[in-house]
Amino acid sequence: MMGDDKTIASQWIKPQANTSDERLVRIIEEHWIKYVAPGIVYIGINAGGLLLLALAGILPDGGNFFADAPLLVGILLLFIAHHWFFAFLLGEAIDCIIITNKRTIVFETKLLVHDDMVENTLEKVRSVEVYQDGILQNVLLYGSLRFQGGTDIHLVPHPHRAAKEIEQAMGRI
Amino acid sequence: MNALTMIILSLEVIFLLTTLPIFLVFVHVRKKQEKFLRALQNAPDIQLRHSVLLASYLVMTLVLCVGTSLYCFSKFL
Numbered sequence: 115m116m117g118d119d120k121t122i123a124s125q126w127i128k129p130q131a132n133t134s135d136e137r138l139v140r141i142i143e144e145h146w147i148k149y150v151a152p153g154i155v156y157i158g159i160n161a162g163g164l165l166l167l168a169l170a171g172i173l174p175d176g177g178n179f180f181a182d183a184p185l186l187v188g189i190l191l192l193f194i195a196h197h198w199f200f201a202f203l204l205g206e207a208i209d210c211i212i213i214t215n216k217r218t219i220v221f222e223t224k225l226l227v228h229d230d231m232v233e234n235t236l237e238k239v240r241s242v243e244v245y246q247d248g249i250l251q252n253v254l255l256y257g258s259l260r261f262q263g264g265t266d267i268h269l270v271p272h273p274h275r276a277a278k279e280i281e282q283a284m285g286r287i
Numbered sequence: 288m289n290a291l292t293m294i295i296l297s298l299e300v301i302f303l304l305t306t307l308p309i310f311l312v313f314v315h316v317r318k319k320q321e322k323f324l325r326a327l328q329n330a331p332d333i334q335l336r337h338s339v340l341l342a343s344y345l346v347m348t349l350v351l352c353v354g355t356s357l358y359c360f361s362k363f364l
Contacts (some may be wrong), residue, residue: 172356186295186298
């Protein structure tokens with residue numbers, strides 16, 4: 115499995131046994147754009163939950179379940195949004211792209227959902243291509259790295275610089 | 288103590304307990320990643336940033352739990 119040019123494993127792969135000369139070139143964090151959409155959703159759900167709590171404070175006690183529904187729904191929204199958002203944040207914080215002089219490794223983690231490691235062995239990779247598609251990617255300076263003979267890496271900040279470093283690690287520059 | 292208070296208390300307990308699996312899985316995955324990085328030469332220490340995020344999560348959980356409890360008890364008691 116480790117000899118393949120690309121490896122996707124549900125369990126994390128240990129460093130190769132003969133990695134004594136494997137040297138870290140760089141650790142790249144994925145671009146911050148990945149936090150924007152969930153952040154907006156989190157703020158929206160929290161705003162909704164707080165509005166319901168405020169509404170529950172204004173409404174007189176009805177003495178029945180439906181009169182207290184805004185309070186229950188508001189608390190539920192706040193609780194669910196909190197755990198969902200922090201589970202997302204913690205999972206994404208672990209995600210990174212590791213470039214060594216022998217391979218690139220992408221850690222993809224969603225807590226409680228999946229825990230993957232995608233590897234491209236540099237000696238099997240023929241070339242690295244950079245793609246920055248769309249206005250957003252060009253303005254915010256992120257994009258994808260496409261490996262000829264390997265898997266793609268997305269959400270790479272300053273992808274041209276990263277590609278250059280990978281090619282240097284491959285000994286082609 | 289009426290039914291609604293009981294429901295809210297149960298929600299608070301479930302909310303606090305949900306923190307546990309998320310915390311444990313995060314620590315487990317982070318340890319595996321650190322072990323992997325340590326095997327490489329000149330690897331940096333990335334522990335601090337993760338610890339800050341984890342501490343924020345735990346503190347925010349407690350604040351939210353205590354805050355909603357106080358709000359509910361001030362309304363019902």
